[in-house]
Amino acid sequence: MNSNPIPDPHRKKIGSWILAGTVSFGALLCLVGIAIFLTSCGADLPSEASSRVFNKLSIEYIGEYQVPDNLQFKKTTVGGLSGLTYDRQRNRFYAVSDDRGDLSPARFYTLKLDLDTKNPDRVKFNKVDILDVTLLKNASGETYAKGTTDTEAIALTPQSSVIISSEGDRGKNIPPFISEFDLKTGKVKQALPIPQRYLPDTEGKRGIQNNLAFEGITLSPTGTLPASGEPLRLFAATESALMQDKEVSKVGENGKIPGAKNRWLHYLISDRAEFVSEHLYQLDSPPLGAVEHGLSEIQSIDTSGHFLTLERSFGLTGFRVKLFQTSMAGATDTTKIASFKGSTNIQAIKKELAFDLKTLDIYIDNLEGMTLGSRLPDGSQTLLLVSDNNFTNRQITQFLLFKFKQG
Template sequence: MRSSLTRRACAAALLLASTLSPAVATAAARPADPAQPTARAAHARLLGEKTVPYKLDFQGTTVGGLSGIDRDPCTGEYVFISDDRGYTQPARFYTAKLDVDAGGVHAVDFTGTHSFRRPDGSPYPSPALDDGNAVDPEEIRVDPVACDYWWGQEGDRPKTAGPPVIQPSIRFASPSSGAYLGELPLPGNYAITADRGPRRNQAIEALTFEARGRVLTSAIEGPLLQDGPEPTTEHGALVRVTKQRRDGSVLGQFAYPLEKIFAVNDPNSPWGPDTGVPSILAFPDDPDRYLVLERTWVAGAGYKVRLFEATTRGATDVKDLDSLATDGEAVKPMRKKLVADFHDLGLSTVDNTEGMTWGPYLGRGERALILVSDDNFAEDAVTQLVALGIR
């Protein structure tokens, strides 16, 4: 059981710290300096991995679809979001204690679960109801100021006429009950319209706070309709990354270069390739520097998961550009460097990795990075916790 007094005290301390440290927000809002050198690229090594049993029953729910993870600084526990839209149980999150150190992931012990709640207190309905109020949860972050849960859901662009459009959103929830606490205004180009905005299943999947909680960065999973075609084996694509203040005002929007598809899709498969940015994570000491996760699935070839380091420093602010395809000839995208290809780490399997967060400090300049894969509630997939050492 969480102590509300402890949480309030922790939140007050964090708020005081952020008040005493305005330089972070100023740094995030300042114009990029192309002449500033890039920091030394991060290096990753595998610490270990742990698998959660398939369809684990926990407090009457089915653990699965874990597409986001973050650490709660007020409790020391971790929170996971399930991307179950209500087909198994209502949209929900889990809390857990993780035993992670330089030797790997030793234990994953779930401690609680709650459904996310609508403003009227009811759980979100299944999309089968077609009432326009369903959600598609994808990412969760703990607010460093108040320790509330901010979660992103990518809405729905229906494949056919008839079902309602569900707009993507970033909402706030109580960690003790899942109660609705509010919503962040999003940039206008994040909205789904007939011929503009995010593609189906390619809206908000990635969120991250900078260390003091003054700035929230979000990334669209794939290119907006107006920003050009999806990646192919011949070319990549540009996806939008947005920095916002807590009131929703946009500090800047930048173009992140998504890799091209790594293999040819099986022509006999009914499914085409799927690629995008499922998670982004700010470095604690640099509000312009991020780890970016790219996850690709190709029929007949499986998954390719890569971790990149990227920076908005020196990149063009594209928030006022209507289209990166027609107006973006002079756009300078975010610079990025490969940190790890998961096929090179020695993992037992490379699966649908979608979430990541910082773990404990390991000493000598190294910190754990913890990642989780979404099993899509499928028996041939896996819920895999991976710990990397990042230096």
């Protein structure tokens, strides 16, 4: 077990979680008193209208693998895994670490899954092998200075590059970024344009909240730029609301505390990246006693604007994770909307519950990364999730594998 003190940057979430555990009994009673009004564990049955919007999905749990605690690989500490992407050509996964340079420089790992598919009806998830580590480098070819990055999400392009997002650090006036890096060398190739409204100001009225910026990114599965000549479509989402969109939490008329209003960006990626549009993603109501509640990952599942989203909470009852199927059909372009406060005429990205991990009846850790993987013998795809252990011995690096089917 890792008994080393937690580096300061990695106290950012742990500190609030520990605080949650010390909430007074009186406050807890108050929360319990309104429990009947808060989010239920299930979801309403889809209506006929929603069945025309969403695909029929099946998500079936296969198994779990836990990375040994404090694992060292090529002079780096394996941990903080916050984003995943799959390389179909090489049958490899890439996982980005959110280490801010305290233990090792900003980096991503190359992984391989060890699966036993001899019995198609009982696929076994044996382990995850770590094959390589790639350090990220700036335009000068140097690794990023300590404290200048907080890399959270990763997506693979067909051009042997990865696009990685960083949340920055509002407190230190370090802006977030979404940049393309060479897959082999880790050197930055281009930075995507970030709209001004996402950049922190000095008055605390505009921009990303600290540690709640670009937590999820994904590329449309078309991914055939050289063959089709069509630019790639990249989508990125904030973990929670921007400062100008943040509203005071209070119980609404429906008896629930509304979730945050997140922003969802759409880019075209070619030789140069172009910002195309933006949309509203409405988080679910936070569970009872939640201290942390946000959108941790997004994953494109087809070429028709359907995605899986991962919403994760932490509080008095531990971690809670739900997967939603979402559709961009009919969503309002919010590019010119300065603030979501008080907005009533914005059509948000549609969503419906696809899977509640609470039904697994297993321990769930801080799941942040998600990607579709290889095909199984029955034609279904693997769906892989990973947890960020925050480099503390109170958490684990947990991989969960699922069988994913559409239609």
